[in-house]
Amino acid sequence: MxxxxxxxxxxxxxxxAEEWVERRNxxxxxxxxxxxxxxxxxxxxxxxxxxxxxEDGDQSAKEALLEKIKEERKLVALQGADxxxxxxxxxxxxLLERVTLFWHGHFACQTKxxxxxxTQLNTLxxxxxxxxxxxxxxxxxxxxxxxxxxxxxxxxxxxxxNFARELMELFTIGxxxxxxxxxxxxxxAFTGWSSNLRGEFLFRPGxxxxxxxxxxxxxxxxxxxxxxxxxxxxxxxAEFVTRKVYxxxxxxxxxxxxxxxxxxxxxxxxxxxxxxxREIFERDWFYAPKNIGSKIKSPxxxxxxxxxxxxVRFENELSLVFVQRALGQVLFNPPNVAGWPVGKPWIxxxxxxLRLSLAGYLFNSAEVNLRTKGEPEDLEREKxxxxxxxxxxxxxxxxxxxxxxxxxxPEVLADFLLVSRxxxxxxxxxxxxxxxxxxxxxxxxxTMGLMSLPEYQMC
Numbered sequence: 479m480x481x482x483x484x485x486x487x488x489x490x491x492x493x494x495a496e497e498w499v500e501r502r503n504x505x506x507x508x509x510x511x512x513x514x515x516x517x518x519x520x521x522x523x524x525x526x527x528x529x530x531x532x533e534d535g536d537q538s539a540k541e542a543l544l545e546k547i548k549e550e551r552k553l554v555a556l557q558g559a560d561x562x563x564x565x566x567x568x569x570x571x572x573l574l575e576r577v578t579l580f581w582h583g584h585f586a587c588q589t590k591x592x593x594x595x596x597t598q599l600n601t602l603x604x605x606x607x608x609x610x611x612x613x614x615x616x617x618x619x620x621x622x623x624x625x626x627x628x629x630x631x632x633x634x635x636x637x638x639x640n641f642a643r644e645l646m647e648l649f650t651i652g653x654x655x656x657x658x659x660x661x662x663x664x665x666x667a668f669t670g671w672s673s674n675l676r677g678e679f680l681f682r683p684g685x686x687x688x689x690x691x692x693x694x695x696x697x698x699x700x701x702x703x704x705x706x707x708x709x710x711x712x713x714x715x716a717e718f719v720t721r722k723v724y725x726x727x728x729x730x731x732x733x734x735x736x737x738x739x740x741x742x743x744x745x746x747x748x749x750x751x752x753x754x755x756r757e758i759f760e761r762d763w764f765y766a767p768k769n770i771g772s773k774i775k776s777p778x779x780x781x782x783x784x785x786x787x788x789x790v791r792f793e794n795e796l797s798l799v800f801v802q803r804a805l806g807q808v809l810f811n812p813p814n815v816a817g818w819p820v821g822k823p824w825i826x827x828x829x830x831x832l833r834l835s836l837a838g839y840l841f842n843s844a845e846v847n848l849r850t851k852g853e854p855e856d857l858e859r860e861k862x863x864x865x866x867x868x869x870x871x872x873x874x875x876x877x878x879x880x881x882x883x884x885x886x887x888p889e890v891l892a893d894f895l896l897v898s899r900x901x902x903x904x905x906x907x908x909x910x911x912x913x914x915x916x917x918x919x920x921x922x923x924x925t926m927g928l929m930s931l932p933e934y935q936m937c
Contacts, residue, residue, distance in 0.1 A: 481765045482509060483897050487937040488727050488773075489513050489759060490572025491565050491782040494789065495874030498894050510759045514752065517574040517607055522600045523564075553592035558809030559798040561599065562778065566785035577606040577755070579778060580726050581613065582809070585649060586817035589622040589810040594677050598622050598810075610719060610749035611710050614649060618702055621673040627815065630672050634687035637665040642705070644815050650709045652718035656694065663691040668702040716745035720754065727758055729769045730821050736763060771898035771936045774821050777805035779937060780833060784929065787895065789871035790840055797866050801836070804846070805829055825935075837929035841922065843867045876921060884917055888924045895928045897937050906931070 479502045486493050486501070490513070493501060501509060565575040581602045589595040598620050605613035617623055623641070624630060632638040642664035646656045670686030673679055691700045694708055709715050720741040724732055740757060747753040758764055775783065781801060784790065792798055802808045806829055807818055825833075832846070839846055845865055875891070882890050888907050892899050900906075907927045914920040928934060 479503070479893065480770060480897070481506060484765060484770045485509055485513075485759060486572070487779075487783075487897060488576075488764075489755075490576050491779060491786055492937070494568055494786050495878040495894065497568060499878060506760065506765075510756065513571075513573040513759075514607070514756070517571040517577075520571040520574045520603065522603060523560075523596050547590070550591050554589055554595050554810050555799045555802075555808065556795055557592050557595045557599075558802065558811075559795050561809055562781050562798060562802075563785060565778070565782035566790075568786070574603060574606055575782075577751070578602045580723070581606055583726075583812070583817040584722065585613075585617045585620075585623065586812040586815050587620070587623045587626045588812065590625075591622075591677065594622045595810050597677070607752040607755070608750070610751055611706065613751075614645075614706050614710075615703060617649070618645070618668070618706065619671065619679040621677050621679060624671060624673050624679070629668060632665060632669050632671065633685040634666070634669045637662065637669060637687070639665040641665070642668055645705075646709065648816060650706075650718065651712055651715045655712065655714045655718075660693055663693045663700075664702075664705045666691050667693070667700045667705045671702055710749060713741070713745055716749065717741040719749075720744050723754060723758070725820065727755070728764060729772050731768075731772075733763075771933070773937050774824050775935055775937050776818065776820070776824060777802060777807035777829075778809065780805070780836070780935070783937075784837060784840070787875075788837070788840065788925075789874065791869045791871075793867040793869075794865075797868070800846075801832075801866070804832055833935055834930050834932070837926050839866050840868045841870055841926055872918075872921065872925070875925060876918075879921060884920055887917075887920055888928070891921075891924050891928055895925070896931070896933050898933060900931060900933045903928070903931065903933075 482502055482504060483493070485506065486497075486509070489510075501512075504512075561575075564570050565572070565579070578599065582599075585602070587598065589598060601616045601620055602613070605616055618641070627641040627644055628638045629641045632641065639661050643661050645664065646661065647653055666687040666689070670682040670684070671679070672682050672685070686701070688699055690697055693700055693705060694712070696708060698704065700708070717737065721732060721737050724737050724740065740754060743757060744750075744754045763769070781798070799808070806824065812818055843866060875894075878894060879887055879890060888904055888911070892903060896903075907924060910923045910927050911920060914923050
Protein backbone atom coordinates (compact mmCIF):
# COMPACT_ATOMS: atom_id res chain seq x y z
CA MET A 479 0.00 0.00 0.00
CA UNK A 480 2.91 2.38 0.70
CA UNK A 481 4.11 1.88 -2.88
CA UNK A 482 0.67 2.74 -4.28
CA UNK A 483 0.52 5.89 -2.16
CA UNK A 484 4.01 6.85 -3.32
CA UNK A 485 3.13 6.27 -6.98
CA UNK A 486 -0.09 8.29 -6.85
CA UNK A 487 1.58 11.19 -5.08
CA UNK A 488 4.49 11.37 -7.51
CA UNK A 489 2.43 10.61 -10.63
CA UNK A 490 -0.57 12.61 -9.40
CA UNK A 491 -1.82 14.41 -6.31
CA UNK A 492 -2.67 11.54 -4.01
CA UNK A 493 -5.92 9.61 -3.83
CA UNK A 494 -9.28 10.55 -2.37
CA ALA A 495 -11.01 8.08 -0.06
CA GLU A 496 -13.01 6.33 -2.79
CA GLU A 497 -9.92 5.96 -4.99
CA TRP A 498 -7.90 4.69 -2.02
CA VAL A 499 -10.44 1.95 -1.31
CA GLU A 500 -10.48 0.95 -4.97
CA ARG A 501 -6.75 1.01 -5.70
CA ARG A 502 -4.78 0.40 -2.51
CA ASN A 503 -4.35 -3.28 -3.35
CA UNK A 504 -3.59 -2.82 -7.04
CA UNK A 505 -0.29 -4.08 -8.40
CA UNK A 506 2.19 -1.45 -9.57
CA UNK A 507 1.89 -2.46 -13.28
CA UNK A 508 -1.90 -2.25 -13.03
CA UNK A 509 -1.78 1.21 -11.46
CA UNK A 510 0.83 2.53 -13.91
CA UNK A 511 -1.19 1.32 -16.90
CA UNK A 512 -4.34 2.90 -15.48
CA UNK A 513 -2.58 6.25 -15.04
CA UNK A 514 -1.34 6.36 -18.63
CA UNK A 515 -4.63 5.13 -20.12
CA UNK A 516 -6.57 7.83 -18.27
CA UNK A 517 -4.14 10.48 -19.59
CA UNK A 518 -4.93 9.50 -23.19
CA UNK A 519 -8.66 10.21 -22.65
CA UNK A 520 -8.26 13.73 -21.23
CA UNK A 521 -9.98 16.66 -22.94
CA UNK A 522 -8.56 20.18 -23.44
CA UNK A 523 -9.76 23.33 -21.73
CA UNK A 524 -11.51 26.10 -23.67
CA UNK A 525 -10.08 29.56 -24.33
CA UNK A 526 -11.59 33.04 -24.53
CA UNK A 527 -10.51 35.73 -27.04
CA UNK A 528 -7.39 37.80 -26.33
CA UNK A 529 -8.11 41.54 -26.13
CA UNK A 530 -6.67 43.60 -28.98
CA UNK A 531 -4.35 46.56 -28.39
CA UNK A 532 -5.59 50.15 -28.56
CA GLU A 533 -4.54 52.61 -31.25
CA ASP A 534 -1.92 55.12 -30.07
CA GLY A 535 -4.08 58.23 -30.34
CA ASP A 536 -7.25 56.84 -28.82
CA GLN A 537 -7.11 57.84 -25.14
CA SER A 538 -10.50 56.33 -24.21
CA ALA A 539 -9.51 53.08 -25.89
CA LYS A 540 -6.24 53.14 -23.94
CA GLU A 541 -8.13 53.53 -20.68
CA ALA A 542 -10.45 50.71 -21.64
CA LEU A 543 -7.45 48.54 -22.48
CA LEU A 544 -5.80 49.28 -19.12
CA GLU A 545 -9.01 48.25 -17.39
CA LYS A 546 -9.15 45.11 -19.52
CA ILE A 547 -5.54 44.28 -18.67
CA LYS A 548 -6.36 44.63 -14.96
CA GLU A 549 -9.34 42.33 -15.43
CA GLU A 550 -7.16 39.87 -17.36
CA ARG A 551 -4.71 39.66 -14.46
CA LYS A 552 -7.60 38.54 -12.29
CA LEU A 553 -8.80 36.06 -14.93
CA VAL A 554 -5.33 34.55 -15.25
CA ALA A 555 -5.17 34.09 -11.47
CA LEU A 556 -8.60 32.43 -11.56
CA GLN A 557 -7.36 30.24 -14.40
CA GLY A 558 -4.68 29.00 -12.03
CA ALA A 559 -7.34 28.29 -9.40
CA ASP A 560 -9.38 26.39 -11.99
CA UNK A 561 -6.31 24.35 -12.88
CA UNK A 562 -5.74 23.43 -9.23
CA UNK A 563 -9.31 22.22 -9.02
CA UNK A 564 -8.74 20.19 -12.17
CA UNK A 565 -5.70 18.59 -10.54
CA UNK A 566 -7.92 17.68 -7.60
CA UNK A 567 -10.80 16.37 -9.71
CA UNK A 568 -10.86 12.54 -9.85
CA UNK A 569 -12.71 12.76 -13.18
CA UNK A 570 -9.55 14.27 -14.73
CA UNK A 571 -6.22 12.58 -15.43
CA UNK A 572 -4.00 13.15 -12.41
CA LEU A 573 -0.92 11.97 -14.31
CA LEU A 574 -1.51 14.37 -17.18
CA GLU A 575 -1.99 17.31 -14.82
CA ARG A 576 1.09 16.30 -12.80
CA VAL A 577 3.33 16.10 -15.87
CA THR A 578 1.82 19.32 -17.24
CA LEU A 579 2.67 21.02 -13.93
CA PHE A 580 6.25 19.78 -14.27
CA TRP A 581 6.58 21.21 -17.78
CA HIS A 582 4.87 24.43 -16.61
CA GLY A 583 7.78 24.86 -14.20
CA HIS A 584 10.37 23.73 -16.74
CA PHE A 585 9.19 26.15 -19.45
CA ALA A 586 8.50 28.84 -16.84
CA CYS A 587 6.64 31.78 -18.31
CA GLN A 588 4.51 34.63 -16.99
CA THR A 589 1.19 34.82 -18.81
CA LYS A 590 -0.79 38.06 -18.90
CA UNK A 591 -3.99 37.09 -20.74
CA UNK A 592 -6.38 34.30 -19.78
CA UNK A 593 -6.82 33.04 -23.34
CA UNK A 594 -3.05 32.76 -23.72
CA UNK A 595 -2.88 30.91 -20.40
CA UNK A 596 -5.46 28.43 -21.69
CA THR A 597 -3.61 28.04 -24.98
CA GLN A 598 -0.30 27.44 -23.23
CA LEU A 599 -1.86 24.99 -20.80
CA ASN A 600 -3.38 23.00 -23.66
CA THR A 601 -0.04 23.04 -25.49
CA LEU A 602 1.67 21.61 -22.42
CA UNK A 603 -1.07 19.02 -21.97
CA UNK A 604 -1.01 18.01 -25.65
CA UNK A 605 2.71 17.27 -25.61
CA UNK A 606 3.21 16.47 -21.91
CA UNK A 607 3.60 12.72 -22.40
CA UNK A 608 4.71 12.82 -26.02
CA UNK A 609 7.80 14.05 -27.82
CA UNK A 610 10.01 16.50 -25.94
CA UNK A 611 11.14 17.79 -29.33
CA UNK A 612 7.56 18.62 -30.33
CA UNK A 613 6.92 20.19 -26.93
CA UNK A 614 10.02 22.38 -27.18
CA UNK A 615 9.09 23.49 -30.69
CA UNK A 616 5.51 24.23 -29.60
CA UNK A 617 6.74 26.29 -26.65
CA UNK A 618 9.09 28.23 -28.94
CA UNK A 619 5.95 29.21 -30.87
CA UNK A 620 3.87 29.84 -27.76
CA UNK A 621 2.71 33.46 -27.74
CA UNK A 622 3.13 33.93 -23.98
CA UNK A 623 6.69 32.63 -24.21
CA UNK A 624 7.46 34.81 -27.23
CA UNK A 625 6.27 37.89 -25.38
CA UNK A 626 7.78 36.95 -22.02
CA UNK A 627 11.26 36.44 -23.48
CA UNK A 628 11.05 39.34 -25.93
CA UNK A 629 11.15 37.40 -29.18
CA UNK A 630 8.66 39.96 -30.50
CA UNK A 631 11.69 42.28 -30.62
CA UNK A 632 14.00 39.70 -32.26
CA UNK A 633 14.67 41.08 -35.75
CA UNK A 634 17.38 40.55 -38.34
CA UNK A 635 18.78 44.07 -37.96
CA UNK A 636 18.71 43.90 -34.14
CA UNK A 637 18.67 40.34 -32.73
CA UNK A 638 17.32 39.84 -29.21
CA UNK A 639 19.11 36.98 -27.42
CA ASN A 640 16.72 36.39 -24.50
CA PHE A 641 14.80 33.40 -25.83
CA ALA A 642 17.81 31.75 -27.47
CA ARG A 643 19.80 31.98 -24.22
CA GLU A 644 17.04 30.55 -22.02
CA LEU A 645 16.29 27.84 -24.58
CA MET A 646 19.81 26.51 -24.06
CA GLU A 647 20.44 27.35 -20.41
CA LEU A 648 17.11 26.29 -18.91
CA PHE A 649 15.02 24.37 -21.44
CA THR A 650 17.42 21.99 -23.21
CA ILE A 651 21.18 21.52 -22.90
CA GLY A 652 22.14 23.42 -19.73
CA UNK A 653 25.05 25.67 -18.79
CA UNK A 654 28.55 24.73 -19.86
CA UNK A 655 27.42 23.10 -23.09
CA UNK A 656 27.17 26.13 -25.36
CA UNK A 657 29.09 29.33 -26.11
CA UNK A 658 28.16 32.99 -26.40
CA UNK A 659 28.56 32.64 -30.16
CA UNK A 660 25.99 29.83 -30.09
CA UNK A 661 23.58 32.18 -28.31
CA UNK A 662 24.08 34.92 -30.90
CA UNK A 663 23.68 32.56 -33.85
CA UNK A 664 20.60 30.89 -32.34
CA UNK A 665 19.03 34.32 -31.78
CA UNK A 666 19.48 35.04 -35.49
CA ALA A 667 17.72 31.78 -36.31
CA PHE A 668 14.67 32.76 -34.24
CA THR A 669 14.29 36.22 -35.79
CA GLY A 670 10.78 36.82 -37.10
CA TRP A 671 9.11 34.34 -34.71
CA SER A 672 6.39 36.64 -33.43
CA SER A 673 2.63 36.94 -32.77
CA ASN A 674 -0.34 38.97 -33.93
CA LEU A 675 -2.88 40.98 -31.93
CA ARG A 676 -5.22 37.97 -31.76
CA GLY A 677 -2.64 36.08 -29.74
CA GLU A 678 -1.59 33.71 -32.54
CA PHE A 679 1.92 32.69 -33.55
CA LEU A 680 3.07 34.59 -36.64
CA PHE A 681 6.27 34.19 -38.66
CA ARG A 682 7.33 37.55 -40.09
CA PRO A 683 9.57 36.77 -43.09
CA GLY A 684 10.65 40.40 -43.46
CA UNK A 685 12.19 40.27 -39.97
CA UNK A 686 13.96 36.90 -40.38
CA UNK A 687 17.69 36.57 -40.94
CA UNK A 688 18.09 34.10 -43.83
CA UNK A 689 21.88 34.23 -43.73
CA UNK A 690 24.26 31.38 -42.87
CA UNK A 691 24.67 30.72 -39.16
CA UNK A 692 27.34 28.65 -37.44
CA UNK A 693 25.85 26.87 -34.43
CA UNK A 694 27.62 24.24 -32.33
CA UNK A 695 30.13 23.58 -35.07
CA UNK A 696 27.63 23.28 -37.92
CA UNK A 697 26.86 25.89 -40.56
CA UNK A 698 23.70 26.45 -42.57
CA UNK A 699 20.78 28.76 -43.17
CA UNK A 700 19.25 27.63 -39.91
CA UNK A 701 15.87 28.69 -38.56
CA UNK A 702 14.56 28.12 -35.04
CA UNK A 703 13.41 24.58 -35.73
CA UNK A 704 16.89 23.67 -36.98
CA UNK A 705 18.40 25.06 -33.76
CA UNK A 706 16.11 22.86 -31.65
CA UNK A 707 17.08 19.84 -33.77
CA UNK A 708 20.80 20.57 -33.30
CA UNK A 709 20.30 20.87 -29.53
CA UNK A 710 18.45 17.58 -29.27
CA UNK A 711 21.15 15.82 -31.28
CA UNK A 712 23.41 16.41 -28.27
CA UNK A 713 23.26 13.72 -25.59
CA UNK A 714 23.87 16.46 -23.03
CA UNK A 715 20.30 17.64 -23.65
CA ALA A 716 18.88 14.21 -22.78
CA GLU A 717 21.03 14.17 -19.64
CA PHE A 718 19.98 17.69 -18.59
CA VAL A 719 16.25 17.03 -19.02
CA THR A 720 16.40 13.55 -17.47
CA ARG A 721 18.23 14.86 -14.40
CA LYS A 722 15.49 17.47 -13.93
CA VAL A 723 12.79 14.81 -14.34
CA TYR A 724 14.55 12.61 -11.77
CA UNK A 725 14.80 15.44 -9.23
CA UNK A 726 11.10 16.20 -9.62
CA UNK A 727 9.59 12.72 -9.74
CA UNK A 728 12.10 10.65 -7.74
CA UNK A 729 14.45 12.50 -5.39
CA UNK A 730 16.30 15.82 -5.23
CA UNK A 731 19.41 13.83 -4.32
CA UNK A 732 20.35 12.53 -7.75
CA UNK A 733 21.69 9.04 -8.39
CA UNK A 734 23.93 9.85 -11.34
CA UNK A 735 24.22 6.21 -12.40
CA UNK A 736 20.47 5.85 -12.72
CA UNK A 737 20.18 9.22 -14.49
CA UNK A 738 22.85 8.21 -17.02
CA UNK A 739 20.95 5.00 -17.80
CA UNK A 740 17.60 6.82 -18.07
CA UNK A 741 19.10 9.57 -20.24
CA UNK A 742 20.52 7.00 -22.65
CA UNK A 743 17.10 5.39 -23.02
CA UNK A 744 15.40 8.79 -23.33
CA UNK A 745 17.80 9.80 -26.10
CA UNK A 746 17.39 6.49 -27.95
CA UNK A 747 13.58 6.76 -27.72
CA UNK A 748 13.82 10.09 -29.59
CA UNK A 749 12.86 11.97 -26.42
CA UNK A 750 9.55 10.23 -25.69
CA UNK A 751 8.40 11.41 -22.26
CA UNK A 752 5.92 8.59 -21.70
CA UNK A 753 8.67 6.02 -22.19
CA UNK A 754 10.91 7.86 -19.71
CA UNK A 755 8.21 8.12 -17.02
CA ARG A 756 7.06 4.52 -17.48
CA GLU A 757 10.65 3.42 -17.01
CA ILE A 758 10.81 5.41 -13.74
CA PHE A 759 7.45 4.32 -12.31
CA GLU A 760 8.03 0.63 -13.08
CA ARG A 761 11.52 0.31 -11.59
CA ASP A 762 12.09 -1.10 -8.10
CA TRP A 763 14.45 1.72 -7.12
CA PHE A 764 11.62 4.24 -7.52
CA TYR A 765 9.94 2.57 -4.49
CA ALA A 766 13.08 2.42 -2.33
CA PRO A 767 12.52 3.75 1.23
CA LYS A 768 14.91 6.67 0.59
CA ASN A 769 12.58 7.97 -2.15
CA ILE A 770 9.27 7.60 -0.29
CA GLY A 771 8.19 10.67 1.66
CA SER A 772 11.42 12.47 0.70
CA LYS A 773 9.88 15.41 -1.20
CA ILE A 774 8.46 18.59 0.34
CA LYS A 775 5.14 19.27 -1.34
CA SER A 776 5.05 22.40 -3.44
CA PRO A 777 2.11 24.72 -2.72
CA UNK A 778 0.36 23.33 -5.81
CA UNK A 779 0.94 19.75 -4.59
CA UNK A 780 -0.33 20.60 -1.11
CA UNK A 781 -3.43 22.45 -2.29
CA UNK A 782 -4.41 19.95 -4.98
CA UNK A 783 -3.98 17.08 -2.50
CA UNK A 784 -6.11 18.74 0.19
CA UNK A 785 -8.79 19.68 -2.33
CA UNK A 786 -8.82 16.12 -3.63
CA UNK A 787 -8.99 14.40 -0.25
CA UNK A 788 -11.51 16.76 1.36
CA UNK A 789 -13.50 17.59 -1.82
CA VAL A 790 -13.26 21.28 -0.91
CA ARG A 791 -15.53 23.79 -2.59
CA PHE A 792 -14.86 27.52 -2.14
CA GLU A 793 -17.70 30.03 -2.03
CA ASN A 794 -15.30 32.61 -3.45
CA GLU A 795 -12.75 31.23 -5.90
CA LEU A 796 -10.47 34.19 -5.16
CA SER A 797 -9.82 32.52 -1.82
CA LEU A 798 -7.83 29.87 -3.65
CA VAL A 799 -5.85 32.61 -5.40
CA PHE A 800 -5.06 34.17 -2.03
CA VAL A 801 -3.81 30.89 -0.58
CA GLN A 802 -1.54 30.37 -3.59
CA ARG A 803 -0.03 33.81 -3.04
CA ALA A 804 0.38 33.27 0.69
CA LEU A 805 2.15 29.94 0.09
CA GLY A 806 4.40 31.45 -2.58
CA GLN A 807 3.35 29.72 -5.82
CA VAL A 808 0.86 31.38 -8.17
CA LEU A 809 0.34 29.34 -11.32
CA PHE A 810 1.08 31.18 -14.60
CA ASN A 811 3.19 33.65 -12.61
CA PRO A 812 6.60 32.13 -11.79
CA PRO A 813 9.12 34.37 -10.03
CA ASN A 814 11.43 34.31 -13.07
CA VAL A 815 12.28 32.26 -16.16
CA ALA A 816 14.09 29.69 -13.98
CA GLY A 817 10.73 28.79 -12.46
CA TRP A 818 9.85 28.02 -8.87
CA PRO A 819 12.27 26.64 -6.28
CA VAL A 820 12.03 23.10 -4.97
CA GLY A 821 12.38 21.58 -1.54
CA LYS A 822 13.33 23.62 1.51
CA PRO A 823 12.81 27.08 -0.06
CA TRP A 824 9.07 26.39 0.07
CA ILE A 825 9.21 26.57 3.87
CA UNK A 826 9.65 29.70 5.96
CA UNK A 827 7.99 30.96 9.14
CA UNK A 828 4.87 32.35 7.46
CA UNK A 829 4.34 29.56 4.94
CA UNK A 830 4.88 26.82 7.54
CA UNK A 831 2.25 28.35 9.81
CA LEU A 832 -0.26 28.43 6.96
CA ARG A 833 0.63 24.95 5.73
CA LEU A 834 0.12 23.37 9.16
CA SER A 835 -3.11 25.29 9.76
CA LEU A 836 -4.67 25.10 6.31
CA ALA A 837 -6.88 22.06 6.87
CA GLY A 838 -8.26 23.62 10.06
CA TYR A 839 -8.93 26.91 8.26
CA LEU A 840 -10.88 25.06 5.57
CA PHE A 841 -12.89 22.97 8.03
CA ASN A 842 -13.82 26.08 9.97
CA SER A 843 -14.12 28.64 7.11
CA ALA A 844 -11.64 30.73 9.07
CA GLU A 845 -10.31 34.25 8.63
CA VAL A 846 -6.65 34.00 7.62
CA ASN A 847 -4.62 36.97 8.81
CA LEU A 848 -1.46 36.40 6.81
CA ARG A 849 0.21 38.69 4.31
CA THR A 850 0.33 37.47 0.74
CA LYS A 851 3.49 37.16 -1.31
CA GLY A 852 3.94 38.65 -4.75
CA GLU A 853 1.75 41.29 -6.29
CA PRO A 854 -0.15 43.66 -3.98
CA GLU A 855 -3.94 43.61 -4.20
CA ASP A 856 -6.46 46.33 -3.46
CA LEU A 857 -7.86 46.21 0.06
CA GLU A 858 -11.36 45.17 -0.96
CA ARG A 859 -10.18 42.14 -2.86
CA GLU A 860 -7.64 41.23 -0.18
CA LYS A 861 -10.35 41.27 2.48
CA UNK A 862 -12.58 39.08 0.36
CA UNK A 863 -9.87 36.50 -0.21
CA UNK A 864 -8.77 36.17 3.39
CA UNK A 865 -12.08 34.67 4.48
CA UNK A 866 -11.69 31.04 3.44
CA UNK A 867 -15.38 30.20 3.19
CA UNK A 868 -15.43 26.61 2.03
CA UNK A 869 -17.38 23.40 2.31
CA UNK A 870 -15.69 20.10 3.05
CA UNK A 871 -17.31 16.83 1.95
CA UNK A 872 -16.42 14.05 4.40
CA UNK A 873 -18.73 11.43 2.90
CA UNK A 874 -15.92 9.49 1.22
CA UNK A 875 -13.82 9.44 4.38
CA UNK A 876 -16.83 8.40 6.45
CA UNK A 877 -17.43 5.52 4.03
CA UNK A 878 -13.77 4.52 4.30
CA UNK A 879 -14.23 4.27 8.08
CA UNK A 880 -17.46 2.27 7.93
CA UNK A 881 -17.13 -0.67 10.30
CA UNK A 882 -13.97 0.76 11.89
CA UNK A 883 -14.08 1.15 15.67
CA UNK A 884 -13.74 4.64 17.14
CA UNK A 885 -10.36 3.72 18.61
CA UNK A 886 -9.01 2.61 15.22
CA UNK A 887 -10.10 5.76 13.33
CA PRO A 888 -6.72 7.56 13.66
CA GLU A 889 -4.80 4.46 12.52
CA VAL A 890 -6.94 3.96 9.41
CA LEU A 891 -6.86 7.65 8.56
CA ALA A 892 -3.07 7.73 8.95
CA ASP A 893 -2.78 4.90 6.42
CA PHE A 894 -4.90 6.95 4.04
CA LEU A 895 -3.47 10.44 4.59
CA LEU A 896 0.24 9.99 5.30
CA VAL A 897 2.89 8.63 2.95
CA SER A 898 5.12 7.84 5.94
CA ARG A 899 3.78 7.59 9.48
CA UNK A 900 5.65 9.39 12.28
CA UNK A 901 6.41 7.74 15.60
CA UNK A 902 3.92 8.41 18.42
CA UNK A 903 1.46 10.29 16.18
CA UNK A 904 -1.41 8.78 18.20
CA UNK A 905 -0.13 10.55 21.29
CA UNK A 906 -0.09 13.81 19.33
CA UNK A 907 -3.74 13.33 18.41
CA UNK A 908 -4.85 12.15 21.84
CA UNK A 909 -5.17 15.63 23.32
CA UNK A 910 -7.44 16.72 20.48
CA UNK A 911 -9.55 13.57 20.52
CA UNK A 912 -10.40 13.97 24.19
CA UNK A 913 -12.52 16.94 23.12
CA UNK A 914 -14.55 14.89 20.62
CA UNK A 915 -18.13 14.23 21.67
CA UNK A 916 -19.23 12.07 18.74
CA UNK A 917 -17.89 9.76 16.07
CA UNK A 918 -18.23 12.54 13.49
CA UNK A 919 -16.13 14.82 15.71
CA UNK A 920 -13.52 12.10 16.10
CA UNK A 921 -13.27 11.67 12.32
CA UNK A 922 -13.10 15.40 11.71
CA UNK A 923 -10.55 16.09 14.46
CA UNK A 924 -8.38 13.13 13.46
CA THR A 925 -8.38 14.28 9.83
CA MET A 926 -7.44 17.85 10.77
CA GLY A 927 -4.81 16.64 13.22
CA LEU A 928 -3.11 14.33 10.72
CA MET A 929 -3.15 16.98 7.99
CA SER A 930 -1.55 19.40 10.44
CA LEU A 931 1.47 17.17 11.08
CA PRO A 932 4.83 18.08 9.50
CA GLU A 933 4.79 14.65 7.86
CA TYR A 934 1.76 15.68 5.80
CA GLN A 935 3.99 18.26 4.11
CA MET A 936 5.97 15.42 2.56
CA CYS A 937 5.21 13.12 -0.33
